[in-house]
Amino acid sequence: MDMSFSPEDQAFRAEVRQFLKDRLPARLSEKVRLHQELTKDEIEEWHAVLNEKGWLAGNWPVEFGGAGWTAIQRHIFEEESALAHAPRILPFGIAMLGPVLQKFGSKEQQDHYLPRILNGQDWWCQGYSEPGAGSDLASLKTTAVRDGDHYIVNGQKTWTTLGQHANWIFCLVRTDSTVKAQEGISFLLIDMTTPGITVRPIVLLEGTPEVNEVFFDDVRVPVENLVGKENKGWTYAKYLLTHERTNIAGVGFATAGLAALKRIARAQVANGRPLIENPLFAARLAEVEIDLMAMSTTNLRMLAQAAAGQVPGAESSMLKLKGTQIRQAINDLTRRAVGPWALAFPSEALEGANDDAPPGPAEAAGATRAYLNNRKLSIYGGSNEIQRGIIAKSLLGL
């Protein structure tokens, strides 16, 4: 047993750290640290910096313009980026669509779309969920009916993250309703500027319009925008789920969150002493830190298996479950740490409208915002209840 990183990996970590130090604008990292909403331009700005370095798509093979990193390198990059409060790389093009096109897309699709993801020409969003199809995704109802060289798409997607910025959406659509639900689904690329598409923002409980409803009314989509074979979309969607899970545990985010929490707890005063010295608070903090230490190792153990060529299976459900629990526990402690400041409603929408910024240190508003917003962690990407079901079924055979 040797649990240390190889000299190459350590050198890689140093290189990433230096790069972030040199190239990550403080303007961006400050907003990320305070859990403020980034603008479209700011996200694109960071993508461009990474792309220039060739580091935007760490998970893509070199032949497609990616960095071709190992699972361990990707983990190191994600961890260092989180610790430096770098904006997260938008997952939709890089982590989700890219690998599907590389595996199942046509040569034309690969040549056309992949470079545009890297150079920022296209902003993709993910059109899977529908009002009636959340956990039971296979029951989706948006239809695509063949009409000559086009599909005519009708229906509605929802919870589409940052769809308001996107010019493309990859969708799961129903192309056959006479067969078993999973067997009549296709994977379709849709230009969001096509007539018949309407996007309506949904404001979340912390006040940011992070997700959207997307309506399709007789939208004509060229047949060449079908990925792979008709009615095989479910297979591609599942491929995406099982292969892009290195960061599912969010170890980097948790580590950064814990460090931020400690800073706040050192600055806050309880009964005349730093909060971090309060025995009750210190115990809660220690518990979550101990959990994180173990979970980081679970994550690395699974990465090592992936590096040895094993396909991550239902084990990644445990990472999702524990990882989100730990992150939410850190969010909860951070909100508690700011004490009465947590009474303020830090809605950025309201701040803009009323010009009444919440009181206290900027970290306080960030703490409440993150606490509320990160309730999503246990809901999306397969809810934690669904993950428990997978663990029970696939790992225990129950």
Place this chain on the structure above:
Amino acid sequence: MDFGFTEEQTMLGESLARTLERGPDSAALFDLGTGAALMTEEAGGFGGTGADILMVFRTLGRAGAVMPLLDSVVLGAGILAAAGEADLAEAAASGEARVAVALDEPGQRYDGTVATRAEGDRLTGEKSVVPGAEDATHLIVRATDGLWLVEAGAEGLAMRGYALMDGGRAAEVTLKDTAARRIGDVSLLEQPLAAAILAVCADALGVMEKAVELTTDYLKTRKQFGRPIGSFQAVQHRMADLLTEVEQARSAVWNLAGNLDAPDRDRHVAATKSLVGRVALYVAEETIQLHGGIGMTEEYELAPLARRLLAADARFGDSDHHLERFIAVSAA
């Protein structure tokens, strides 16, 4: 032994609920005599017991109504009555005057450390998270040497307002050589603060009941995998745990209501606030989770309920603060 309410209390609760159904109208609430119901006879009211407070605030919580009753009446008028300021107390209880109570200071969490001080009859200092300050006609200010009364618009009084999690507003308040009148010792706070903590907990109980009902209804109607999601045993067990915890919170609220004037009141205050704060967060988190995505949206009814539960925990000391208080009080 009787855990019930008097006929008058029940009637007030019902007419309050009916009034609130028509919309959040604080004038209508005061017309019903809600303010007087929260004051004892000695203080010019006709209620003021734990049961009265419980009935009124649980009803407000269920209705999601944002009203000045907690700060202006239970706390404000309560302190004024204890300080012998009968006229102003009655004005606050009838809704004619609005009182905001400025206790805490920036960065002092819940421990009551105060630096605001008087020089002659002028106050200088900073007060933090003062609910209702912007609308107040009077402010009661905790200073190093006691409680002081400040009139709205007084010179040197400045405020910066913002929205609160519970739907109301608060302000950061600065006093600079502001004219004030001392109304009494800090110890006058004790009883009204205990009553205010009961009010927050009863409000949270009403919110929790509402959140559980909303979630139960949703679980019965929302279908996934061809069945109502409430038919999945994993979901049922979660709801069963939730309901059991809310029952605990209900008893904790009753405990405080019944012991508001008992010699061991402080122990009950700490126990109730600690338990209710803990359960409130649990209910907020679980009801969001069991709704899925819809539970996270501003458009759906749950969001304000969840935020109000967070506010209930953070107000007057969170669950950990009162856990420590409980240990300290029990050891004493």
